[in-house]
Amino acid sequence: MNNRIKTSDPAVIALCSVAESEGIATVFDRYQAQQPQCGFGSLGLCCRICWKGPCRVDPFGDGPQAGICGADKHTIVARNVTRMMAAGAAAHSEHGRHIALALQKIGKGLLPAYRIRDEAKLYRIATLLNIDTQNKEMLEVAYDVATKTLEDYQNQDHHKGCHWISATLPKKRVELLSHLGVLPHNIDATVSQIMARTHIGCDAEPKNVFLGGIRGALADFNGMSLATELSDVMFGTPSPVVTEANIGVIDKNAVNIAVNGHNPMLSEVICDMAREMNDIAKGVGAPKGINIVGICCTGNEVMMRHGVPLATNYLSQEMAILTGALDAMVVDVQCIMPSLPQIGNCFHTEVITTMDENKMQGARHISFHEENAVETAREIIQCAINAYTRRDPKRVNIPNIKQTAVVGFSSEAVMAALSKIDADDPLKPLVDNIVNGNIQGVALFAGCNSTQTVQDESYQVIAKTLAANNVLMLATGCGAGAFAKHGLMNQQATEQYAGDSLKAVLTAIGQAAGLGGPLPLVLHMGSCVDNSRAVSLATALANRLGVDLCDLPLVASAPEAMSEKAIAIASWGVAIGLPTHLGTMPQVTGSDVITDLMQEGAKDLFDGYFIVETDPKIAGNKLVDVIKQKRQKLGI
Numbered sequence: 258m259n260n261r262i263k264t265s266d267p268a269v270i271a272l273c274s275v276a277e278s279e280g281i282a283t284v285f286d287r288y289q290a291q292q293p294q295c296g297f298g299s300l301g302l303c304c305r306i307c308w309k310g311p312c313r314v315d316p317f318g319d320g321p322q323a324g325i326c327g328a329d330k331h332t333i334v335a336r337n338v339t340r341m342m343a344a345g346a347a348a349h350s351e352h353g354r355h356i357a358l359a360l361q362k363i364g365k366g367l368l369p370a371y372r373i374r375d376e377a378k379l380y381r382i383a384t385l386l387n388i389d390t391q392n393k394e395m396l397e398v399a400y401d402v403a404t405k406t407l408e409d410y411q412n413q414d415h416h417k418g419c420h421w422i423s424a425t426l427p428k429k430r431v432e433l434l435s436h437l438g439v440l441p442h443n444i445d446a447t448v449s450q451i452m453a454r455t456h457i458g459c460d461a462e463p464k465n466v467f468l469g470g471i472r473g474a475l476a477d478f479n480g481m482s483l484a485t486e487l488s489d490v491m492f493g494t495p496s497p498v499v500t501e502a503n504i505g506v507i508d509k510n511a512v513n514i515a516v517n518g519h520n521p522m523l524s525e526v527i528c529d530m531a532r533e534m535n536d537i538a539k540g541v542g543a544p545k546g547i548n549i550v551g552i553c554c555t556g557n558e559v560m561m562r563h564g565v566p567l568a569t570n571y572l573s574q575e576m577a578i579l580t581g582a583l584d585a586m587v588v589d590v591q592c593i594m595p596s597l598p599q600i601g602n603c604f605h606t607e608v609i610t611t612m613d614e615n616k617m618q619g620a621r622h623i624s625f626h627e628e629n630a631v632e633t634a635r636e637i638i639q640c641a642i643n644a645y646t647r648r649d650p651k652r653v654n655i656p657n658i659k660q661t662a663v664v665g666f667s668s669e670a671v672m673a674a675l676s677k678i679d680a681d682d683p684l685k686p687l688v689d690n691i692v693n694g695n696i697q698g699v700a701l702f703a704g705c706n707s708t709q710t711v712q713d714e715s716y717q718v719i720a721k722t723l724a725a726n727n728v729l730m731l732a733t734g735c736g737a738g739a740f741a742k743h744g745l746m747n748q749q750a751t752e753q754y755a756g757d758s759l760k761a762v763l764t765a766i767g768q769a770a771g772l773g774g775p776l777p778l779v780l781h782m783g784s785c786v787d788n789s790r791a792v793s794l795a796t797a798l799a800n801r802l803g804v805d806l807c808d809l810p811l812v813a814s815a816p817e818a819m820s821e822k823a824i825a826i827a828s829w830g831v832a833i834g835l836p837t838h839l840g841t842m843p844q845v846t847g848s849d850v851i852t853d854l855m856q857e858g859a860k861d862l863f864d865g866y867f868i869v870e871t872d873p874k875i876a877g878n879k880l881v882d883v884i885k886q887k888r889q890k891l892g893i
């Protein structure tokens with residue numbers, strides 16, 4: 258392997274040679290060009306909050322120990338990381354707002370392209386949010402659910418927490434968070450307060466700043482919970498489906514359209530329209546019609562709900578274009594590389610932006626609004642079909658690399674599988690197997706890909722360690738993408754890597770659920786906003802046992818955390834009581850006050866804490882140890 262190319266994905270390695278021979282720079286080349294990266298920035302010690310700056314604090318104690326305004330290293334680090342949490346919260350919550358506003362319009366009958374696909378879930382949510390459903394039409398209930406949800410963006414009463422947090426976390430946890438003063442009362446106000454308090458000359462007490470950030474992180478959790486749940490109402494709650502992952506899902510005999518980004522509002526309609534327009538694609542000579550493939554979290558959304566194959570995850574999104582067989586890449590929001598249009602221009606690929614607030618230089622922009630979703634989706638697909646006619650077959654190079662993936666494990670799907678074993682008390686089999694030790698604990702993998710590590714490698718190393726130690730694993734986001742691409746989300750992986758007792762449990766549940774074999778080694782719970790699915794499962798477990806989340810043998814791991822969203826997720830993970838592993842160095846190590854706060858300090862406050870460990874072998878063992886300690890404390 259060319260060791261400039263930091264990946265463990267064979268498809269990426271193959272396509273990087275194409276990039277090299279074509280003289281195209283990829284993320285791996287740009288990473289090299291950035292070396293060595295700035296030491297001050299890496300430690301979080303660089304401040305650009307005002308125009309007297311940039312200021313930086315000397316970590317060795319020789320140079321300046323404060324910025325021009327007097328902010329010291331702890332204040333600078335705290336402000337930087339807290340602003341990242343706010344940005345993450347903003348990103349997830351904008352996504353959530355988009356979904357909630359759409360549901361509100363559906364309730365008024367204003368969006369003909371959409372409907373309620375999970376009515377039962379709509380009513381469950383209405384009950385959860387204390388909405389009276391008596392004598393109401395379904396659409397009216399949808400409107401009320403959306404309206405009450407939107408209060409979480411509007412409420413000005415500090416004494417009332419956001420509805421979704423209160424409805425989805427164990428009572429004990431909500432009380433603790435409220436007692437600590439970190440419960441958000443309003444998502445928008447929380448984000449905006451963080452921006453205000455970190456302005457020059459405001460909050461300079463590092464712990465206070467950081468706890469403000471934790472409130473932002475919990476606003477992030479609130480935003481993603483509502484985004485996930487309301488998406489299920491509109492698009493259906495995922496259930497197990499067999500599909501494939503990695504670049505080999507691009508088909509040279511089809512018009513290939515990749516959907517990349519996060520928000521399912523457009524990709525859902527593209528999936529619908531692709532079926533209708535299949536014959537048009539065949540008419541221009543694509544024997545297999547239209548092939549939709551996913552990238553990043555939009556990819557996860559349509560994979561979970563429709564079994565759309567996943568082409569790749571974040572770090573290798575450029576590779577899809579380098580196959581020479583991608584006719585269009587349609588993007589919405591978040592984690593989309595600005596390099597895509599340039600690479601698209603080296604081929605025939607149309608890179609299409611769709612959100613007015615997320616454009617890219619050199620891309621075609623087709624503005625998407627729910628009101629004319631069908632027309633827009635048709636226009637986009639037609640654009641891809643036209644591009645197909647310009648494809649140069651001599652430049653097509655699709656590595657035949659893909660793996661089977663069984664995905665679609667929403668918490669409802671997990672409960673449904675469990676109820677096949679005990680219909681009256683579906684959680685009982687899970688509880689019993691945790692108590693008797695067949696399942697030692699549960700680990701949630703979340704987060705991104707980062708050039709700071711070897712792409713996808715730590716996920717695999719840690720998962721294999723946990724599997725051998727009989728830990729049940731869940732995954733979301735690009736972590737889930739990594740497992741799917743590397744064949745750890747299928748039944749063979751369970752056979753190969755699961756410890757004996759875990760294997761027996763996964764087999765019993767899988768058989769009972771009609772999968773004809775074990776559950777996959779790692780359960781795909783969805784996109785990054787779907788991390789809330791794992792929390793609802795954990796909350797059900799905690800409530801059933803009458804304990805708090807921090808008492809469960811439950812850990813989280815983000816081996817390649819990179820985005821501000823991931824920082825927010827990891828931080829609420831800690832705030833709800835989870836030992837949370839980070840496999841990349843967070844940009845906070847310039848301040849011992851903040852690093853201590855993230856570890857020991859957080860443990861005292863929340864019983865959750867960060868575990869920073871960049872070596873995946875050691876990280877896997879540490880997580881196993883944490884699970885053992887939790888079990889001991891529970892007396893099991």
Ligand code: NFS
Binds near residue numbers: 822
């Ligand atoms: Ni999550 Fe999904 Fe991926 Fe990271 Fe980006 S796509 S929302 S942020 S990189 S996992």
Ligand code: SF4
Binds near residue numbers: 306308
């Ligand atoms: Fe420098 Fe203070 Fe301005 Fe930051 S806020 S750039 S530390 S003067």
